[in-house]
Amino acid sequence: xxxxxxxxxxxxxxxxxxxxxxxxxxxxxxxxxxxxxxxxxxxxxxxxxxxxxxxxxxxxxxxxxxxxxxxxxxxxxxxxxxxxxxxxxxxxxxxxxxxxxxxxxxxxxxxxxxxxxxxxxxxxxxxxxxxxxxxxxxxxxxxxxxxxxxxxxxxxxxxxxxxxxxxxxxxxxxxxxxxxxxxxxxxxxxxxxxxxxxxxxxxxxxxxxxxxxxxxxxxxxxxxxxxxxxxxxxxxxxxxxxxxxxxxxxxxxxxxxxxxxxxxx
Amino acid sequence: xxxxxxxxxxxxxxxxxxxxxxxxxxxxxxxxxxxxxxxxxxxxxxxxxxxxxxxxxxxxxxxxxxxxxxxxxxxxxxxxxxxxxxxxxxxxxxxxxxxxxxxxxxxxxxxxxxxxxxxxxxxxxxxxxxxxxxxxxxxxxxxxxxxxxxxxxxxxxxxxxxxxxxxxxxxxxxxxxxxxxxxxxxxxxxxxxxxxxxxxxxxxxxxxxxxxxxxxxxxxxxxxxxxxxxxxxxxxxxxxxxxxxxxxxxxxxxxxxxxxxxxxxxxxxxxxxxxxxxxxxxxxxxxxxxxxxxxxxxxxxxxxxxxxxxxxxxxxxxxxxxxxxxxxxxxxxxxxxxxxxxxxxxxxxxxxxxxxxxxxxxxxxxxxxxxxxxxxxxxxxxxxxxxxxxxxxxxxxxxxxxxxxxxxxxxxxxxxxxxxxxxxxxxxxxxxxxxxxxxxxxxxxxxxxxx
Ligand SMILES: Nc1ncnc2c1ncn2[C@@H]1O[C@H](COP(=O)(O)OP(=O)(O)O)[C@@H](O)[C@H]1O
Ligand SMILES: [Mg+2]
Numbered sequence: 001x002x003x004x005x006x007x008x009x010x011x012x013x014x015x016x017x018x019x020x021x022x023x024x025x026x027x028x029x030x031x032x033x034x035x036x037x038x039x040x041x042x043x044x045x046x047x048x049x050x051x052x053x054x055x056x057x058x059x060x061x062x063x064x065x066x067x068x069x070x071x072x073x074x075x076x077x078x079x080x081x082x083x084x085x086x087x088x089x090x091x092x093x094x095x096x097x098x099x100x101x102x103x104x105x106x107x108x109x110x111x112x113x114x115x116x117x118x119x120x121x122x123x124x125x126x127x128x129x130x131x132x133x134x135x136x137x138x139x140x141x142x143x144x145x146x147x148x149x150x151x152x153x154x155x156x157x158x159x160x161x162x163x164x165x166x167x168x169x170x171x172x173x174x175x176x177x178x179x180x181x182x183x184x185x186x187x188x189x190x191x192x193x194x195x196x197x198x199x200x201x202x203x204x205x206x207x208x209x210x211x212x213x214x215x216x217x218x219x220x221x222x223x224x225x226x227x228x229x230x231x232x233x234x235x236x237x238x239x240x241x242x243x244x245x246x247x248x249x250x251x252x253x254x255x256x257x258x259x260x261x262x263x264x265x
Numbered sequence: 266x267x268x269x270x271x272x273x274x275x276x277x278x279x280x281x282x283x284x285x286x287x288x289x290x291x292x293x294x295x296x297x298x299x300x301x302x303x304x305x306x307x308x309x310x311x312x313x314x315x316x317x318x319x320x321x322x323x324x325x326x327x328x329x330x331x332x333x334x335x336x337x338x339x340x341x342x343x344x345x346x347x348x349x350x351x352x353x354x355x356x357x358x359x360x361x362x363x364x365x366x367x368x369x370x371x372x373x374x375x376x377x378x379x380x381x382x383x384x385x386x387x388x389x390x391x392x393x394x395x396x397x398x399x400x401x402x403x404x405x406x407x408x409x410x411x412x413x414x415x416x417x418x419x420x421x422x423x424x425x426x427x428x429x430x431x432x433x434x435x436x437x438x439x440x441x442x443x444x445x446x447x448x449x450x451x452x453x454x455x456x457x458x459x460x461x462x463x464x465x466x467x468x469x470x471x472x473x474x475x476x477x478x479x480x481x482x483x484x485x486x487x488x489x490x491x492x493x494x495x496x497x498x499x500x501x502x503x504x505x506x507x508x509x510x511x512x513x514x515x516x517x518x519x520x521x522x523x524x525x526x527x528x529x530x531x532x533x534x535x536x537x538x539x540x541x542x543x544x545x546x547x548x549x550x551x552x553x554x555x556x557x558x559x560x561x562x563x564x565x566x567x568x569x570x571x572x573x574x575x576x577x578x579x580x581x582x583x584x585x586x587x588x589x590x591x592x593x594x595x596x597x598x599x600x601x602x603x604x605x606x607x608x609x610x611x612x613x614x615x616x617x618x619x620x621x622x623x624x625x626x627x628x629x630x631x632x633x634x635x636x637x638x639x640x641x642x643x644x645x646x647x648x649x650x651x652x653x654x655x656x657x658x659x660x661x662x663x664x665x666x667x668x669x670x671x672x673x674x675x676x677x678x679x680x681x682x683x684x685x686x687x688x689x690x691x692x693x694x695x696x697x698x699x700x701x702x703x704x705x706x707x708x709x710x711x712x713x714x715x716x
Contacts, residue, residue, distance in 0.1 A: 069601060071525060098604030108595035110614060120613070121603040171599070178603050 017042040017182060017212040018063060023077035025058050025067070032058045034236045036077070040182075045204060045213045047223035047244065050233030051259065056216045059233070060184050063214065064100035065093040081182075098125050101175030101211075103185040107167035109159035109174070114151050117159040117170055118142060121178035137177055144210075145173035146203045165196020172203065176211075183207060185215040189222065201226050220260060224248055232256045323691050330689025333471035333486060334431040336397060336460070338377040340405070340422040342415055343369060353413045363402035366409075370394070370401055370424070383459050388452045396453055398425035400480065400487035425473075426466060428485040428682035430457050434468050437681060474689060478651040479671065485682030488675070490690055492650050496566050496665030497635060497697070499654065503570030503661065504577055504634050509627055511574075512581035519582075520589045521611050540579035547576045548640030556644060564645040564664035566654060572644060573634040580633065584626020588619040621709040628705035632698050638669040646670050668694045 018040040025033035033055045040046050040063075048056040058067070065086060067073040079086050086096055098121070109117050118138045121127075128134040138155075142148045147169040151162070159170050168188055175183060185204070189197040204226045207213055217223050223230050224244060231241040232253075240253045251257045282288060287295070346365050350357050371394040378385060378393070385393050401424035409415055425431075429449035432438035434457075443451045460466035477489025523529045551572035555561045561568050592615045600610035616623075641647070647670050654663035666674070668690060675687035 064602070066598070066602065069597075094604050094606045096604075097602060102602040104595065104598060104602065106595060108593075108599040110596065110599060111618065120600075120605075124603075124605055124609055124613075174599075175603060 015042040016040070018079065018081045020059075020062075021078040021080070023059070023062065023075065023079060025055070025062060025076075026074045027058075027070070028072040032236055033062075036238050038231055038238055038241055040212060040214060041229065042181075042212045043208060043210070044229055045208050045215060045227040046229045046231060047227035048214065048216045048231050048233060049218075049220060049223050049259070050239075052218075054233040055236045056233050057186050060102075060186055060214060060216050063182070063184055064097045064102055066097070066102065068093050098178045099180050100182045100184060101178060101180035103168070103171050103175050103183065103188045105187045106191050107164060107171050109162070109167050109170050111158065111160050113156045114142075114159045114162070114170060115155040118173050118177045121174060125178055127179065141173040141177035142170075144176050144207070145169045146199060146206070147173055163196070165192050165199060168192060168196065168200060169203065172200070172207075176207075180211060182212045182214065185213065187216050187218060190218060197222075220248070232259065234259070323688050323695070326685060327688025327690075327692045329435045329437075330474055330686045331471050331692075332435070332468050333473065334426040334434045334466060334468050335423050336374075336426050336466055337421065337423040338374055338465055339419050340370060340373040341376075341419045342409060342417060343372075344417045347409060348413070348416045353416060355410060355413050358410060358413055358416075361406075363406055366402040366406045367394075370397055370405065370422075373422075377465070381463055381465075383456070383463060385456065386452065388450070388456070392450060392453060393456065396426055396430050396457065398427050398484055398486045400425055400484045425486045426457075428680060429453075430466070431468075431486050432682060432685075433457055434461075434466075435685075437685070474686070475693070478653060479649060479666070479674070480651065481649075482678060482680060482683075485678075485680050485686065488683065488686055490668065490671060490693055492653055493666045493668045493671035493690070494693070495654060496569070496646070496650075497668045499566040499657065499661060499665065500570040500573060500667060501631055501635060502657075503567065504574050504631060505627075507570065507574045508577050508581050508630070512578050512627070513585055513623060515578075516582050516585035516589060517611055517616070520586050521607065521615070536579050536582055540583055543639075544576055544637055545639040545643065547572050548643030550575065551640060551644050562662050562664070564648050564650065564666075565662045566665050567661040568644050569641050569646055569665075569667060570661075572640045573637060576637065576640065577630040577634045580630040581627050584630065585619070585623045588622025588626065589615060591622065592618045617712075621712040624708045624712065625705045628701050628708070632701045632705075635697060635701070636669055636694065638667075638673055641667055641670050642673070647674055649674075668697070 016039045020036055020038050020040075023033055023036040024031065036059060048060065050056055058073075061067045062075055062079060063081075063086075067075055075087060077087075081096075081100070084091065110120065112120075115138055118141050119134055122134060122137050128137060139148065142151065147166060150166060151170075159167065162170060168191070172183075172185075172188075189200050192200065201222065204213055204215065208228075215223075215226065227244045229242065230244040230247040232239045232247065232251075232255075234255050240247065240251060240256045242252075247256065248260060251260060344351060346369055347361055348358055349361075371390070374394060374397060375390060401422075405422065405424070408420075427449070429438050429443070429446065430453070433443075433449075433454050438446070438449060438454070440451050440454060443449045443454050457466055473487070474489050475494065476491045477487060478492045479489070480487040519529060519532065551568060555568045555571055556563060596614050596618065597610050600614045601607070605613065645664075646666050648664065648666070650664050650666050652663070654660040654665045672687050672690045672694065675683040675690060678684075
């Protein structure tokens with residue numbers, strides 16, 4: 001672990017954006033998440049690390065209720081966002097997902113133009129009144145996703161024609177365009193080459209100024225590079241959570257230490 | 266670890282056999298592969314040969330039905346016969362039946378023969394006039410009634426020759442067959458040769474075959490596919506209008522919205538089974554439900570279309586569902602992930618991507634409906650229909666027939682001229698089917714090429 005810059009990073013804000021209490025997730029009869037409690041801070045990058053199959057993606061998908069699309073999945077417990085339980089029956093998951101954006105493991109741009117990819121969210125949520133406003137949202141979103149210079153001359157060409165890294169940044173731009181407050185990323189770099197990974201990581205660091213970012217990652221180096229807080233998952237439970245520097249240098253739990261030093265995982 | 270390394274090294278140092286010499290197992294595998302390829306090629310050659318043989322037969326039998334022998338001669342439309350009251354009033358003129366027009370034609374034909382100096386060696390005048398189709402008087406009457414002012418003038422008429430004379434020009438009827446045939450005499454054929462030399466008897470493209478309605482047994486030369494083509498077109502239109510919305514909506518619901526439980530499983534199994542139900546069963550169903558129970562008119566295109574819809578629906582649903590299933594789930598996740606509703610994700614993203622598959626399935630379903638005969642026989646579409654159905658919408662309730670049924674109907678008739686027309690109708694049907702398949706390919710290309 002040569003990159004310990006994280007230690008010097010200041011956690012911008014201590015405001016709690018999302019707090020999960022006693023969350024249990026079942027797929028049919030098998031339990032994927034047990035008794036999970038965690039707080040996710042605003043304007044902070046939180047990394048979820050842990051061995052494969054420990055429930056990181058499952059928990060991430062709870063935060064924007066994408067788990068609703070899996071028929072066998074049942075979530076119990078409480079996940080509060082800005083004082084409201086997102087599993088309250090009165091909450092419309094469609095509305096929630098506009099405020100909690102998601103970037104998937106594999107870049108999945110729509111088979112439409114770059115422009116339409118980014119404009120789709122604002123259009124369906126009625127965020128703009130005219131074409132000029134829409135153009136502006138599209139441009140600022142693509143700029144924030146650090147993709148503008150590469151695509152500004154070919155906004156009308158298909159999004160699927162971009163390289164893997166560009167596609168992933170396009171997906172980030174698409175998620176940003178609806179003006180979310182939280183951005184969930186499930187191993188966003190696992191399908192990317194090292195250069196594209198570096199670009200996306202840099203981008204994540206910039207995004208922290210406006211959003212609360214939660215990133216699932218396989219790579220501990222990546223967690224250390226981009227996050228301020230880290231949560232370590234093991235076999236469906238949250239083992240330890242804290243500031244990234246502390247987790248990586250002086251973990252409290254022996255399982256965390258074992259994972260970080262490469263003995264489990 | 267070390268064992269494996271040393272084993273590998275020794276194996277490399279002492280090769281078991283030369284790579285240049287295929288082992289016995291290898292030879293066996295290669296032989297099996299060669300045999301398999303040969304079987305495949307043989308199967309393809311066999312099916313191509315069958316297809317080729319079928320096409321050659323159909324075309325050699327049927328192409329001639331697109332040509333028709335016609336007699337042309339000037340016809341004096343004598344006012345005394347056609348308009349005895351002399352007021353050119355249509356209401357009075359309709360009282361003159363085709364018998365009157367027959368007389369006019371006979372007189373004009375004999376006069377023209379005499380004028381050209383064509384001798385009618387030993388034939389009765391009746392025999393000579395019988396070379397003109399029985400359809401001619403009717404069509405002349407229709408022309409005159411449409412324009413009563415023609416009466417009194419001389420018209421350059423082109424009328425159909427009888428089926429036997431037509432057959433003689435096409436080589437189907439010969440002097441030998443004419444001797445045994447009560448409908449034609451060798452003398453008539455000899456006269457036909459003379460008429461051909463004189464340019465009065467010509468063979469030309471037979472538009473009437475595509476536009477005229479069916480005709481009775483005595484006038485095969487006048488039988489056309491007009492009603493059948495119109496009937497098939499009406500039915501395709503109705504099938505399209507009923508099947509596509511219902512089929513696509515059902516598929517979307519089953520694929521995207523329906524919970525997976527016993528009921529949806531049962532529905533799925535039933536849809537697959539319905540696709541395999543023999544089509545004649547749908548005919549009985551249509552007869553029972555639409556005609557006997559709902560009281561819809563017999564032989565109408567509406568009933569035909571409903572029966573064909575029932576038959577096509579499972580095919581369309583199966584094709585649409587597999588097209589929807591083939592859309593990668595990541596697209597749905599992407600749409601849902603930015604807050605699209607289920608419905609938006611389906612209509613904005615899934616359906617456009619599934620479109621090529623849906624269109625192909627739909628068009629192929631329609632094509633099989635176009636070629637379907639059995640259920641239509643049961644609902645009475647095989648009846649002899651010589652009136653065109655009216656324009657939509659009332660026209661959907663009028664009796665009509667369909668292309669494959671017309672093929673069947675003509676193949677049943679005794680006169681070989683109808684057998685020729687039956688093959689001709691198959692060619693028309695094949696042209697429609699090929700056109701629909703080409704359309705399916707073009708649409709798929711168009712929708713796929715977008716990205
Ligand atoms: N759709 C699903 N249906 C059933 N079980 C699932 C499903 N998705 C994940 N699981 C199970 O839930 C557990 C956690 O998976 P996941 O959250 O994907 O882990 P991670 O992202 O940490 O690798 C695993 O045991 C996995 O098999
Ligand atoms: Mg995962």
